[in-house]
Amino acid sequence: MGEIEGIYTIWLREMKRFLRYRSRIVTSIVTPLLWLIIFGTGLGASIRFGGIPGGYRAFIYPGIIGQTILFTSIFSGVSVIIDRQYGFLKEILVAPISRPSIVLGKALGISTASMIQTAILLLLSFLVGVIMTPACFLVAMILSLIISMGFGGLGLLIAAFTDSMEGFNLIMSFIVLPIFLLSGALFPITGLPSWLQGAVYMNPLTYGVDALRYTILHKSVFPLGISMILLTIFAIVMVFAASFIFNVKEQSLM
Structure with missing residues (x-):
């Protein structure tokens, strides 16, 4: 019970921190909308993109x-x-809660913030001519998590x-932009050169974008089940790796 309460407390603190900075929430919504409206309309007008209602913006x-999930989460x-x-971290470390629970609480707080932003963007799907059904919304939220x-x-x-903040x-x-650009978010991943295709297929966000595209547009390269399995494995590995390194690093500092 103590572990669950500790996870909840850390999650709640992360949520209060997220909701306190309203400018951050507004920016996280306005920025993707600008990408959709300006980039999607500008580039969409210069290329022919058939097969999907709504054209390139919908794609x-x-x-x-x-x-949005990538930027917010990382x-x-x-x-x-x-x-x-x-000095708040030292107070958490001396609390009667395990290191994995600390990382899990923070990860859940981060995920909840990402899901809030995802929900808002999903509700604005009409801007790109996409019909959002309750089933699509639910699956997309699970994928967001x-x-x-x-x-x-x-x-x-x-x-x-x-x-330090500067080092972070x-x-x-060096990490976020390549992950985003190599995810197939802005272009189809089929027909790429083999060297570029290998980098795309090793990118976990590729499967996230493909699963979201299947859920929302019913178009995908990989089966939804395969993408969800790979994403789940990636999530488990990252949370456990963060817990292990966090435990080792913070113990050496105490």
Whole structure:
């Protein structure tokens, strides 16, 4: 019971931190909408993209949702650095709760924030001419949870190795953009050169975007079940890896 209460407390703190910064919420919604409206309309007008009602904007819509989940999940790992700098992390570490529970509580808080943003974007699907049914909404939210747990764990894993905000942001700049660009969010992943296709297939976000595209547009490269299994494995591995490294690093600092 103590572990569950500890996970809930850490989750609640992450949610209060997210909801306190309303500008962050607005920015996280406005930015993907700008991608959809400006990038989708501009590039969509210059290329012919058939086969999907709504054209290119509808095609990149699941990818932009994946981008939002990716950015929110990984960058939320900076909360560990902030807690460490202000001494709050030491208070958590001396509490009667295990390290995996601490990481799980933070990962769940990060995932909930990502799911809130995903829900808002899903409700705005009419802007790109996509009809959002309750079943599609539910499956997309489940996918959002799994994807954000994986990349939230990755963000926490990186934060465990980093002692400063500058170092964290530097590492993120080398990781986040390639993951997004190589996910198939902005272009079809079929017919690519073999060297580029290999990088795309090793990218976990590729399967997240493909699963979202199947759920929302009923178009995909991989079966939905395969994508969900791979995403779930990625999420479990990242959370456990973050827990292990977090335990080792923080014990050495205490």
